[in-house]
Amino acid sequence: MSKSNISVGLLGWGTVGTGVSKILSGRSDFISQHAGVELRLAKIAKRTLPAFRDGVDIPDGCLTTDPSEVVDNPEIDIVVELIGGVTDSRNLIGKAIRNGKHVVTANKALLAEHGRELFRLADENRVSLNFEASTAGGIPIIKTLRESFAANRIQSLYGIINGTCNFILSQMHEGDVDFEVVLKEAQAKGYAEADPTLDIEGHDAAQKLLLLTALAYGLNAPSDHLHVEGITKITQQDIQYARELGYVIKLLAIGKLNSADRVEIRVHPTLLPTQSLLANVGGAFNAVCVIGDAVGPTLFYGQGAGEMPTASAVVADIIDAGKAISGERGARVSHAWQTDAKPDVSLCPIDDVETRYYVRLVVQDKPGVLAQISSVLGAHRISIASVIQKERYETDETASLVIVTHIATEKNMQFAMKEIDALNVVTGESQLIRIEEEVAF
Ligand code: HSE
Numbered sequence: 001m002s003k004s005n006i007s008v009g010l011l012g013w014g015t016v017g018t019g020v021s022k023i024l025s026g027r028s029d030f031i032s033q034h035a036g037v038e039l040r041l042a043k044i045a046k047r048t049l050p051a052f053r054d055g056v057d058i059p060d061g062c063l064t065t066d067p068s069e070v071v072d073n074p075e076i077d078i079v080v081e082l083i084g085g086v087t088d089s090r091n092l093i094g095k096a097i098r099n100g101k102h103v104v105t106a107n108k109a110l111l112a113e114h115g116r117e118l119f120r121l122a123d124e125n126r127v128s129l130n131f132e133a134s135t136a137g138g139i140p141i142i143k144t145l146r147e148s149f150a151a152n153r154i155q156s157l158y159g160i161i162n163g164t165c166n167f168i169l170s171q172m173h174e175g176d177v178d179f180e181v182v183l184k185e186a187q188a189k190g191y192a193e194a195d196p197t198l199d200i201e202g203h204d205a206a207q208k209l210l211l212l213t214a215l216a217y218g219l220n221a222p223s224d225h226l227h228v229e230g231i232t233k234i235t236q237q238d239i240q241y242a243r244e245l246g247y248v249i250k251l252l253a254i255g256k257l258n259s260a261d262r263v264e265i266r267v268h269p270t271l272l273p274t275q276s277l278l279a280n281v282g283g284a285f286n287a288v289c290v291i292g293d294a295v296g297p298t299l300f301y302g303q304g305a306g307e308m309p310t311a312s313a314v315v316a317d318i319i320d321a322g323k324a325i326s327g328e329r330g331a332r333v334s335h336a337w338q339t340d341a342k343p344d345v346s347l348c349p350i351d352d353v354e355t356r357y358y359v360r361l362v363v364q365d366k367p368g369v370l371a372q373i374s375s376v377l378g379a380h381r382i383s384i385a386s387v388i389q390k391e392r393y394e395t396d397e398t399a400s401l402v403i404v405t406h407i408a409t410e411k412n413m414q415f416a417m418k419e420i421d422a423l424n425v426v427t428g429e430s431q432l433i434r435i436e437e438e439v440a441f
Contacts, residue, residue, distance in 0.1 A: 006322045007042040009070035011092055012082035013063075016106060016133065017044070018053055019311025020080060024318075025057045031315070037322035045070045071096040078321045080314060081105040090114055097121050097129070102321035104314055106133035112207040116220050128324050130317035135208040136161050136286045138309030139302040140316070145215040145290070152292030154216040156256040158439050161208045163284035163304045164199035165231050165251040167191045169269075170282045172239050173248060179234060191284050201230035202251065202267045209253035209267055212288070216255055217263050218343035227350035229268035238360060238431055241388065241402045245358070247271035248279035252436065262348035270436050271358050277441040289439060299441055351411040356385070356435040358404055361420065362428025365399040369425045373401070376423070380416040382408040398427050404435070 008024060010017050023031075024041040032038045044058065045067040064070075070079055071092050079096040081089050081103060089110050093103050103122070105111070111118070111131055122129040132142045136159070145154070160166050164186060171182040183200065186192035198204045206228045214220055231251050242249050252270035257263055272279040277299055281287040286304030291297045303309035363369050374384060383406040390400040405413070413432070421430055 005038045005040055006077045006325055007040050007075050008078045008080060008318055009043040009045070009073060009076040010041070010080045010082060011045050011067055011070055011089075012084070013044050013046040013050070013053070014082065015307045016310045016314060017046075017080075017082045018056060019307035020082070020314050020318075021053075021056045021058065022308075023311055023315045026055075031319060035319045035323070037319050037326060039318060039322055042076055043070045043073060067092055068095075071099060071101070076101060077325055078102045078104060078318055080318060081107060082314070083107075084109070086110050086113060090118070093118060093129075094121060097125050097127055100125060100127060102128045102130075102325060104130045104133075104317040104321060106131070106310060106314060108134040108204075108207040108211060112210040112223055115211070115214065128321050130320055131211065132317045133310045133313035135211050136288055136300070137163075137302070137304040137306065138312045139286055139288060139300045139304065140313065141212065141288045141290075141300055142215065143316075144300065145212065149290065149292050149295060152294045154255070154257065155291045155293055156254070157212060157216060157288060157290045158278060158436065159205070159209065159212065159253040159286070159288040160250055160278060160281050161253050161286050161288065161304060162199055162202075162205040162251055163286060164192045164196060165202075165205070166281065166286070167284040168200070169231060169234065169239075169249055169251065172234070172236060173243070176236060178236050179232060200232055202228040203230075205251060205253045205267045209255060209265060212253070213255040213263060213265050216290075217257065217345050219263055219265070219345065219347060221265055221347050225265075225347055227266040227268065227353075231269050233431065234269050234433075235431070237400065238358075238433065241360060241400075242271050242358065242433075243274070244388065245271075245386070245402070245404060246274050247358075247435065248274050249433065250278065250281075252278075254436070257345060258348055258354075260348070261345050262352070263345050264348045264350075264353050266350060266353065269433050271433055272436060272439055276439050278439050289441065297441060351409075351414075353410045353434075354407050355410070356405055356407055356437065357382075357413055358402065358431075358433040358435055359417070359420075360431035361401045361403070361426055362398050362430075363401050364425045364427060365397055366425070370401070372423055372425060373403070373420055376416050376419045377403075377405070380408075380412040380419075382406075382412055382416055396427075 079101045253267045287301040386404045388402040
């Protein structure tokens with residue numbers, strides 16, 4: 001089937017929706033010439049209608065408050081879901097797919113939770129469900145994993161995929177400022193949400209990582225099986241000790257196939273070597289490093305959020321769906337999201353992960369303390385690589401002890417930390433941060 005003048009309907013008209021409507025209304029001739037697809041913005045459904053939106057030329061009758069004018073509209077070929085949340089978006093996307101419409105979404109939370117069901121529904125109805133904008137905004141990492149790297153066994157991927165956390169940690173590295181202060185500044189500048197919990201506790205990155213690992217490994221891991229830690233406990237002291245040891249702290253989303261054919265999927269603050277490219281991704285920027293067995297190491301860098309970068313990804317998906325409709329790539333669209341296939345790898349529980357660790361302890365500054373701590377580590381087969389001890393604090397006669405370990409098993413490390421925390425000589429809250437040395441570049 002070939003069709004020119006493909007009609008697009010938007011569900012939601014917030015920041016990203018505005019960017020999408022700007023491109024569709026202002027650049028349709030350009031898209032037609034360059035991509036060979038004629039797109040027409042036919043409907044926008046928004047719960048409360050704005051009187052005016054700067055820079056967007058919307059045809060009369062385009063705006064509605066009723067989403068069924070988009071999903072049930074026989075004229076509309078492609079539905080773009082940008083309302084977020086899970087319940088309404090799931091129902092509306094389901095309805096659109098059953099009505100034979102191709103769907104584009106930026107909704108990582110929805111796909112992380114209900115992706116399997118929705119991709120199966122799309123397969124059954126022979127329509128595409130494209131989601132490039134769901135992860136790393138303008139960086140084309142979804143298409144890369146599902147198409148460009150299809151010949152590869154993905155060995156590992158490392159993502160800085162939460163701009164809010166990267167902005168906060170970058171600021172903490174640049175100035176002698178604490179987490180809370182930078183968070184407030186990030187909120188004032190609009191880099192962090194009024195309620196930043198999803199971002200700073202690592203859940204936003206975890207939802208994105210689930211999508212990346214579903215594509216890379218065919219694993220549809222339940223979100224509660226992932227190990228997720230945010231950045232709220234990172235202190236200025238940790239930043240400075242890390243620097244002294246030759247590292248930078250980043251919130252890293254990691255998918256890694258280990259030697260037992262098990263996939264580690266984890267999000268946590270991570271010490272990266274200062275000279276690595278990922279360590280130098282600053283501000284609110286995103287980056288994803290993918291290592292494939294054929295292609296080798298690759299790195300993608302760009303803006304992970306914002307009106308136009310995200311709209312760039314959404315419109316690329318719309319164009320792809322348009323090509324599928326007009327027959328260029330066939331009406332049957334493969335999602336490379338294996339809804340039926342049994343993956344040949346399994347999820348590696350966090351307990352079995354092996355890595356190096358940075359441990360910061362607040363201890364009494366007196367003879368024998370280091371010996372007690374190293375004896376606990378030794379008993380759990382954890383070997384110390386280096387130790388830094390800082391002068392005692394004048395006020396309470398405690399000292400900071402920073403230990404870097406050789407590779408150890410998480411389970412052993414957690415047991416050791418429990419025992420260390422129970423020692424009388426350990427007086428403050430301990431810090432444990434994993435180290436990744438082999439981030440390719
Ligand atoms: N809140 C996200 C971030 C952007 O800080 O990167 C949307 O995914």
